[in-house]
Amino acid sequence: MASQPPALTSAQTRAYEAFDQLATMVAVVHREGSCLFANAAFEHVLGLSRRSVLRGSLFDWFVDAQIVRDTVDAVARNDFATSRFEGLLRRPAQLHSDPLPVHVIVNQIDRPDQVLVELVEIEQQTRMDREERALGQAAANKELIRNLAHEIKNPLGGIRGAAQLLEMEVESRALTEYTQVIIQEADRLQALVDRLLAPHRKPHVVSDVNIHEVCERVRALILAEFPRGLTVRRDYDTSIPEFRGDREQLIQAVLNIAHNAAQALTERIAQGDAVITLRTRIARQVTLGKQRYRLALDLHIEDNGPGIPESIRDRIFYPLVSGRDGGSGLGLTLAQTFVQQHQGVIECASEPGQTIFKIVIPLP
Numbered sequence: 380m381a382s383q384p385p386a387l388t389s390a391q392t393r394a395y396e397a398f399d400q401l402a403t404m405v406a407v408v409h410r411e412g413s414c415l416f417a418n419a420a421f422e423h424v425l426g427l428s429r430r431s432v433l434r435g436s437l438f439d440w441f442v443d444a445q446i447v448r449d450t451v452d453a454v455a456r457n458d459f460a461t462s463r464f465e466g467l468l469r470r471p472a473q474l475h476s477d478p479l480p481v482h483v484i485v486n487q488i489d490r491p492d493q494v495l496v497e498l499v500e501i502e503q504q505t506r507m508d509r510e511e512r513a514l515g516q517a518a519a520n521k522e523l524i525r526n527l528a529h530e531i532k533n534p535l536g537g538i539r540g541a542a543q544l545l546e547m548e549v550e551s552r553a554l555t556e557y558t559q560v561i562i563q564e565a566d567r568l569q570a571l572v573d574r575l576l577a578p579h580r581k582p583h584v585v586s587d588v589n590i591h592e593v594c595e596r597v598r599a600l601i602l603a604e605f606p607r608g609l610t611v612r613r614d615y616d617t618s619i620p621e622f623r624g625d626r627e628q629l630i631q632a633v634l635n636i637a638h639n640a641a642q643a644l645t646e647r648i649a650q651g652d653a654v655i656t657l658r659t660r661i662a663r664q665v666t667l668g669k670q671r672y673r674l675a676l677d678l679h680i681e682d683n684g685p686g687i688p689e690s691i692r693d694r695i696f697y698p699l700v701s702g703r704d705g706g707s708g709l710g711l712t713l714a715q716t717f718v719q720q721h722q723g724v725i726e727c728a729s730e731p732g733q734t735i736f737k738i739v740i741p742l743p
Contacts, residue, residue, distance in 0.1 A: 402671030404498040410455035412436035442467040539565035587621040608648035614658040632717040635710035640682035672741040687729040
C-alpha cells in the first residue's frame with residue numbers, strides 16, 4: 380500500500396498562504412496526486428472548501444487525468460523543471476456545468492516528490508491580456524497627449540501675448556476685433572490643453588467615496604442640461620461600502636460617459652423615450668490586471684441609443700476619436716484614465732438600441 384505523503388509543516392503552510400493573494404489557482408501537489416495546499420482562488424473555482432480540496436486528488440479534477448499524472452510525475456522526477464499544457468478542469472460543486480478550459484503550469488519546488496501547480500482560466504488569460512493591452516495603450520496615449528499638449532502650450536502663450544501687445548498698438552477698432560478673435564481662440568485652445576494635461580495630475584483630494592452620491596450628482600447634472608424627454612433611472616445596491624478615492628475624478632468619469640450617452644440620444648429625447656440607467660452592484664472574486672479582489676464595485680451606465688458606430692468601437696478610448704460631429708474625443712480618454720487611477724477598469728459593449736459602459740473598481 381502506498382505511504383501517506385508527508386503533510387506540510389506549519390511554517391510551510393504559512394509561507395504558502397501568500398498564494399491566497401493571487402488571482403490564479405495554485406496548489407502544492409504530491410507526485411501521487413494528493414493536494415497538500417490550495418489557495419483561495421482554487422477553492423472558489425472548484426466550489427469546495429479547503430478541507431475538501433485537501434482530501435482530494437488533483438488528478439480526479441481533470442477530464443484527461445493521464446496527462447496531468449504524467450506531467451506531475453515527470454516534473455517531480457526532475458525530468459523537466461517546468462511543464463505547460465492545456466486541460467479541462469471539472470468543477471465538482473457545479474455538476475451540470477461544462478469543464479473549465481485552463482492553462483496548466485507545473486513547476487518544481489524544493490521539496491521531494493512535490494510540485495507547484497498553477498491553473499489559469501483561458502478566458503481569464505484572454506481578459507488579462509486585453510486589460511494589459513488597454514493599460515499599455517492608455518500609457519502610450521497619455522505620453523502622446525502630454526507631449527502634444529506641451530508642444531502646443533509653449534507657442535500658444537506667445538501668440539496670445541503678441542496679440543495683446545498688437546491690440547495696445549493699433550488704433551483701428553476693426554483691427555482690435557481681429558486681435559480679440561486671436562486672444563479668444565488662444566484661450567479656447569489653452570482650455571483644451573489644460574484638459575489634455577489634466578489626467579497627468581495626481582488626485583487632489585482622496586477621501587471616502589460613496590458611489591451613489593457620485594451617481595446622484597451626475598444624474599442631477601444630466602437632467603439639468605436635458606430637462607425634457609430624458610429619464611435617468613436609478614438601480615442601486617445600497618449595501619455597497621464606501622472606498623478611498625477622488626470623488627471629483629469619479630464624478631467627472633461617470634459624467635463624461637453619461638453626457639456622451641445623452642448626446643447620442645438626441646432623436647429619442649425628441650420622441651420622449653430616451654433612457655439612461657445608472658446601475659450599481661457588488662462583484663465578488665474579481666480579477667483586475669493580475670490581482671484578485673474579494674469585492675469590487677460594478678457600475679453600469681446604460682442607454683437605449685443608436686449604439687457606437689462599428690467603425691470606431693474598438694478605438695473609443697483613444698484620444699481625439701469621437702463619433703459625434705464637433706466632439707473633442709477626450710471625454711472617454713479622461714474617464715478611462717480616472718478609473719485606472721483607482722486601480723479599476725472600464726469596458727464597453729454596444730449594439731443598436733443598447734450601449735453599456737462598465738466600470739469595475741476594487742472595494743476594501
